[in-house]
Amino acid sequence: MTQYEVPTLAHVAKLAGVSENTVSRVIRNKGPIAEDTRNRVVKAIETLGYVPNRAAGSLASSGSLLIGVLLPSLSNVVFPEVLQGIHAALATTAYQPMVGVTNYDAGKEQDILSSLLAWQPAAIVTTGFDHTEATRRMLSNSRVRVAELMDIDAEPIDVAVGLSHRQAGYATGRHLIERGYRRIGYVGHDWGADRRARLRHDGVCQALSETGLTLRAEERFDGPSSTMAGRDTLATLLARAPDIDAVVFSNDDMAVGGFFHCLAAGIVVRKQLALFGFNGLDIGQALPMPLSTVRSNRFLIGKTAVERLLESPTRPEQRVVIDTGFDIIEGATA
Amino acid sequence: MTQYEVPTLAHVAKLAGVSENTVSRVIRNKGPIAEDTRNRVVKAIETLGYVPNRAAGSLASSGSLLIGVLLPSLSNVVFPEVLQGIHAALATTAYQPMVGVTNYDAGKEQDILSSLLAWQPAAIVTTGFDHTEATRRMLSNSRVRVAELMDIDAEPIDVAVGLSHRQAGYATGRHLIERGYRRIGYVGHDWGADRRARLRHDGVCQALSETGLTLRAEERFDGPSSTMAGRDTLATLLARAPDIDAVVFSNDDMAVGGFFHCLAAGIVVRKQLALFGFNGLDIGQALPMPLSTVRSNRFLIGKTAVERLLESPTRPEQRVVIDTGFDIIEGATA
DNA sequence: GCGGAATATGTTAGCGCTGAGATAACGAAG
DNA sequence: CTTCGTTATCTCAGCGCTAACATATTCCGC
Secondary structure (H helix, E strand, O other): OOOOOOOHHHHEEEEEEEHHHHHHHHHHHOOOHHHHHHHHHHHHHHHHOOOOOOOHHHHHHOOEEEEEEEEOOOOOOHHHHHHHHHHHHOOOOEEEEEEEEOOOOHHHHHHHHHHHHHHOOEEEEEEEEOHHHHHHHHHHHOOOOEHHHHHHHOOOEEEEEEEOOOHHHHHHHHHHHHOOOOOEEEEEEEEOOOOHHHHHHHHHHHHHHHHHOOOOOEEEOOOOOOHHOOOHHHHHHHHHOOOOOEEEEOHHHHHHHHHHHHHHHHOOOOEEEEEEEOOOOOOHHHOOOOOOEEEOHHHHHHHHHHHHHHHHHHOOOOOOOEEEOEEEEOOOOO | OOOEEEEOHHHHHHHHHHOOHHHHHHHHHHOOHHHHHHHHHHHHHHHHHOOOOHHHHHHHOOOOOEEEEEEOOOOHHHHHHHHHHHHHHOOOOOOOOEEEEEEOHHHHHHHHHHHHHOOOEEEEEEEEEOOOOOHHHHHHHHHEEEEEEEEEEOOOOEEEEEOHHHHHHHHHHHHHHHHOOOOOOEEEEEOOOOOOHHHHHHHHHHHHHOOOOOOOOEEEEEOOHHHHHHHHHHHHHHHHHOOOEEEEEOOOOHHHHHHHHHHHHOOOOOOOOEEEEEEHHHHHHOOOOOOOOOOOEEHHHHHHHHHHHHHHHOOOOOEEEEEEEEEEEEEOOO
16 A cells, blocks of 8 residues: 555656656667667666556557457357457557447447547447447547448448358358258347348348248347347247248357257257257357357457558558458258 | 547637636536536537547546456456446446456466556456466555455455355355265366366365265366366266266356256256256256356446445555355256 | 625646657768 | 768657636625
């Protein structure tokens, strides 16, 4: 609890017998420094336990080593994974992420964005394309680079990194059709909040309709996705449409819940009812029968976005779209 | 991409026809302001789209509305949930969290801590009690309040918020003993990184030894916990000790994996082999048989810690320990 | 109608750092 | 030796804001 005076550049400078600016240059590895001077300065920093004040640095240089990150939620595993990717890309740099959680609310996103911008971040990483007009304006008018993650089915502000959810849905539909399933149902969650789930759904429908099929039945849980929701919603769907032979779930959480329902209800998975998810989560692959699903590369999305943003110190001349792709995981449930 | 001059306090002041200081006071709701003046200032802020520069504010007031957060990992669901609690508590305030991920490495924690401190945060939230000497020194010497989360089995720097993992383990042991299980095994993960898993393990052993029992067999996966690890490690354990009647897992992820192993291997859960987890994750409760486990209140831990930290602007006189408790979830697997 | 609260606003000096330019010290080249 | 280019360092203003204090202005009670 000792209240000691926090050392500043001035203290270090005095102790090392150089000017403040020299210390500053040593710290930032900028400009030529004599080996001898550098050593003296480094030693002084260590003896004083000096830690630079970023607020001052940021003010003086009108810039910061901060990356603002806006995520819709932390309860969906997917976003912590993206965040991991971001942290991984940042780990070797001096940048720090600053995370805000929007709860899928564009208005809240706008508020959080302006408090993030108040720290003069070097870049902003956000999710999807659903922004308020004001958000879009703030971003376009500012000097910060912007990455929009997860989705590449629309025009980005600067950089989009993700996959085409429409295509992923389409591939899902094709997969099921090729394996002979014809009476296909859909179990989803609230897509007011989740535009991407809807795109996948639409992709599935498109694949079906190209083969002259439509979704046999469809049930959506009114709330966020969860294992429990998947379990219950599949039960509801089957009550209404007992004759379906395959179900596409809005994601793996829901699909795993569906698998549990089948276990509990004595339905033989695949033989009686095929299950298909989205994301390729570990849990789905650890099931007694690995889940058939689509791998979205969340970690890679976060990592790639940050790497791309740090590549250049200015906003890109042209809009950049990076497709991190997806893979069908065959699994054993469809 | 318009490069317009970013408005500052001075611009707002000029437009509203008041001094900069008055604008500053309006923004911070500090000191008496005439209703009329306030309106003019607010209007000026809006027309200019002024966003205060926090770096400048922070420098001038030598403090910030930042909370530094140090988490060991984001891959374990537990920590995103803690983070959610932190965000929830912060949502109604002007504070922003700034998150660092240490990968269970005390040295890395130290590095990240010093870059967090460079932003003059109001408080630091960290995990557990495993810190380097330097970390401890930095924290005790600084003016920031510190909360150490998850664990209350040691002496905190300022505030500890969490549960007694030893007691949770003990309760687990008692639960199994009371239900007649006598040949108890343990499936764990790498506890070099996870001190708390070890405390729970020790608690279980203590309960057993009080009844004259010991762990019949014990197997630890050398790596982080995961569903797959739980599945495989239970298989290994059973190969070595087929006669056990119950298994305690280091956490729910592992236990769910164990459940899957039983499914695949045709072992009747509870009747032939009881399973017990830790954490009370949703996934465990969505299983066809809800998992018997201990609910740790991760969200509450994060939320409580931040609330407690924001209660007072200074470090507490005395060390504070807040027990967020735990509950045994009966479930159906033990 | 005057002293003294209470209320509302202005003035001023930094906070700790960085950027731009000035200065010094030293060889190499003419 | 002077001139010039390098290399290494210093000087100093100022980033945008806030704390502390100074200065009006208003409204009381007596």
